[in-house]
Amino acid sequence: MAGASSSVQSKRPIGKATRDAFGRALEALGEQFPSLVVVDADVGNSTRTEWFGKKHPDRFFNIGIAESNLVGVAAGLASSGKMSLIASFAAFITCNGYDQLRMSVAYPRLNVKVVGSHAGISIGEDGASQMGIEDVGLMCSLPGFVVVVPADEESAKAATKAMLEHQGPVYMRCGRPDVPKIYDGSLAFTLGKANILRAGSDLTIIANGLMVSAALDAADALAADGVEARVLDMHTVKPIDRDALLAAAKETGAIVVAEEHLAHGGLGSVVASTLAELHPVPIRYVNLGDQFGESGSPEALIEKYGMNGPTVVAAAKAVLAAKTR
């Protein structure tokens, strides 16, 4: 499972996978955060926490294939004043460790950082059992958790640092394939604050993770038809950036939400419930609906499940039709 990386197709230059960027950032930040301890459930070569482990072997523990224990051990470390970070596949750490995340971490508000890698259908051939597609909804349901979904290499690096600087539990979602570069090293990244990647007043496309690249592709295609789409990288799902949402709804009057996640509980749900309260406007969604993934190449799965620009364009046209009705 730690094999050669595939990459997502785009006209933008391809950068590192978010898991790789996270792993390098963690390795580099070890000295700046001396209380950081990393615990692994024997997937450190997939999640890339092994890079930290090799540099700081005295602060790295591999407790075996046991996600429930992984979360509990992290809670114990945190209750003794360490900042603990645990990583596994998003599907395993959130689903197998959920009661422990709820009871041993969220309830006592411990300073535990949780990283779920290999999220979404874009992991490819390993298939549905390995694809975390409900993780964001699950983690948003835990009181006090911050939930972050970085889009590319630079933002994953920035999100890793922001996660460590935050006092309290954080969930960060990472992906397996190499993804298009959205940012250069000068990006400003603040938890809870969306990044406006493109100005526009006809509609707003709100995306995170690898759908940010698809959103930009869609905005380019729409611009060719004279439609100017605002694009927001909503990297933090919780707490959601209410100001950015309100401005988008008021100023553009139509929203498309794009994410590599099930329909229930993800970014789309959060945007919809927030705007229903603040400023209702027509919304359309690009997501994985209510179904499991399957085996196939990442490229083929992205195409089949519509996690790309053309699907976002179709959603944009649908929401524009609803807006002008």
Place this chain on the structure above:
Amino acid sequence: MSEMIEALNARAKTIRRHIVRMTTEAGSGHPSSSLSATDVVTALYFGGFLKHDPKRPHDPDRDRFILSKGHAAPLLYAALAEAGYFPVDDLMTLRKLGSPLEGHPNMTRLGGVEASTGSLGQGLSIGVGIALAARVDKRDHHTFVMTGDGEIGEGQIWEAAASAAKYRLDNLTLIVDRNHFQQTGAAEEVLDLDPIDGKFAAFGWHTQAINGNDMSEVVTALERAKAVEGRPSCILSLTRKGFGILGLLEKLGDLNFHGKPIPAKNLDEALAELA
């Protein structure tokens, strides 16, 4: 009997009286699950085994006690009150709105509570994490975790047991309160996990089986457990659920008496048995 054992037995009796009174006052709770484990917890807090200071509940060098069987919260609260963490009178606020003495322990609301428990099976992993933190920080503190016997049906216990052995955590002691009952009946019938000490031995732990309602045996076992080197220690504490008021429970026709308080009309009888 030594003076120390006599004093511990007297303290255990006081704690048992608190447990019975506070749960009857609350109108709910798990007194019988608390009473089985009272002798071990009394020995920990008042027998010199738990290095702690009620005035400094977050001292990084303190020893920790994690009540993984969180439904025995009345026992933990009674011990903490007797130790001076909060006034004994506050015990009567158990389970009431606004009281930090919640139905199951909440570490964010009460100093001395080392883990928020109540979803069974999670305390031992937390203990492993604390024991590892001691190693990372080169601190010399010991962590005691208490589970129930039904509780160890949870798979996470065995994940934690294996990891504690891997890291040779001799600063970690598990006490399994084997009171032979769980919610719906006899623990041995619901899910037979015997031999419990044999299972922990097979996982690489030092093990002892004792009468956990005999203070001399409890004290000796805790002394041995703390002295073990190079591996974690498990004390299989054979107890009676409801110990201290067994006469009353027999009369009431329910020796399990799980998750219910002594009826107010029987309270005097219970306290008389604990006189």
